[in-house]
Amino acid sequence: MKKHRRIRVLVLSIALGLSVWGAAFTFTTASFSEGDVLSAEALNALLNNNFQAAASATDEKLDLSGGTIDGTLRVNGDASQNGGGALFVSQTNNALSAGVFQGNANTGFGAVSIKQQGTAPVLTLRASGLGQVLIGANASGARFVVENDGSISIGNLGSVGTSDPTLRLDAEAGTVTNDVGSGLPVAFGFIGSDCSLETETSTSNFSAAEADFPDPSCDIVIDGGGSPNDYVVIVTPDGALETLTPFTAINGPAAINVSFLDADDQFHAQAFHFVAFKKAAP
């Protein structure tokens, strides 16, 4: 009988030895034989000790309120079988993040490294609410923000990324502005001597036409309304055979008039290039 008891104890100890976490909860099927006799004390100890070890090991890893895994956790999934992804993390508390990744590396890759081996995007971000899509912060605060509509703000943006940027790429306006207002030209192009628009050379947001006065001269109207005073316009003649001096003027509520004077102070029909910048607010 002593021999039988030792054998069974050995079997159950292997089954329940979970203090070292394994891939899954596996156990060896008990196989007592009819007529075996164990002492109650031995059976109690066998069950209690091993269940306690299993309970402690499981609690340490994953109890009702979550758990902590000391060591590396690998999740290998096959999304075609499991749905949306190998790892799905959901946070229902409206004040917390779904995931926090904290690193302490001085070299190499980031606190979070994502590698895409297929041809799909490496990282997809989706903001169903109104929050920012992406914030990059250093020790002094947010420095790079992608806002909900895709606009990008760069600079010392404060703790939550909403302070005035030094450089902003605006998704709605399609403009790039810095803190002094300079940025992309609002329009540029090439205008023929008859005020015809050369579309291959020009931005698509303005029109040009012959002006009534002075004659000859051209009126340029930049889309989006606003006063001609809102723009800084630079003009250069193209292919001039005479010495010409360009002039710009305001013609009505929307038109920027461009004319050329020759050496005899006569207005002259002339093809020209122009670039217009939107003035910063005073």
Add this chain to the structure above:
Amino acid sequence: MKPSGRHRRLRVAILSAALGLSVWGAAFTFTQASFSEGDVLSAASLNALLNDNFQAASDAIDAKLGVAGGTVTGRLSVAADAALSQEFLDSLGIDLATSLFVANTASTGSAATFLAESSDEAPAVFAWQQGNGTAMTLKAAGSGDLIQAFSPPFSRAIPAFSVQNDGTVSIESANASLTLHAATGTIENQDGSGIPLAHGTVDGKGDKLGGTTNWTSSQNDTGIYTIDLPVDYNEKAHAVTLTPVQKVGDDPVALNVLLSNGGDLVIQARNTATGAPVDTTFTFVVHAVSP
């Protein structure tokens, strides 16, 4: 010594309560086994008791983290000292150590999805780098974009913000777009406006005084200068603006672009009063609609 039926049923009931884990509880709890010396259980009952309840426990844990996946309710913390072995990482072609490794071997689906319902400052994912390393690294072994970001309405198939495979950044809205081209180093918006293709200053002898690094200049004749751009110049592709740079008291100078001449940008400077060619320092800016 004949076994007591009452005792056997009592012990079975106790152990069943202890091991009934098919519904996962707060923790892995169990009732202390308390067999008394002299109790006798049938082997079949004991086998069934252990096997059924271990199977239930196994199923419960598998539901959390089994070989086919599982669900963890509550916070899961993974704390490690970059424990994945270098051999393992090398075998995957990944040269970094990590505490959490998530791989999706299917050709569809994401490796990880993070879903949050936060309405305050907490982001869906917070990557916090406490060392001097990068906070987030993205690596595209394929040809896909590095980042795609979507905001409502999701019916628009184009991401509001994306970083393409080569680093090109695109911002798209219903009314406008901005593209920062990685290959050409230019910015283009919905109207075609972008940063200049080239700009700089040329002195009266045709020497380059400064500007972007993608052009050279020379003097052809008195008051005639050639600027060699990285692409062939023609007035149908480029907008050019010129401004003379002079000292106080100099005769006024008028500048103009001469008609396209074999792909070179040719500038002409003349005395405004006399019309005679004259050497002068000038600045220029060239914009191209198509970067």
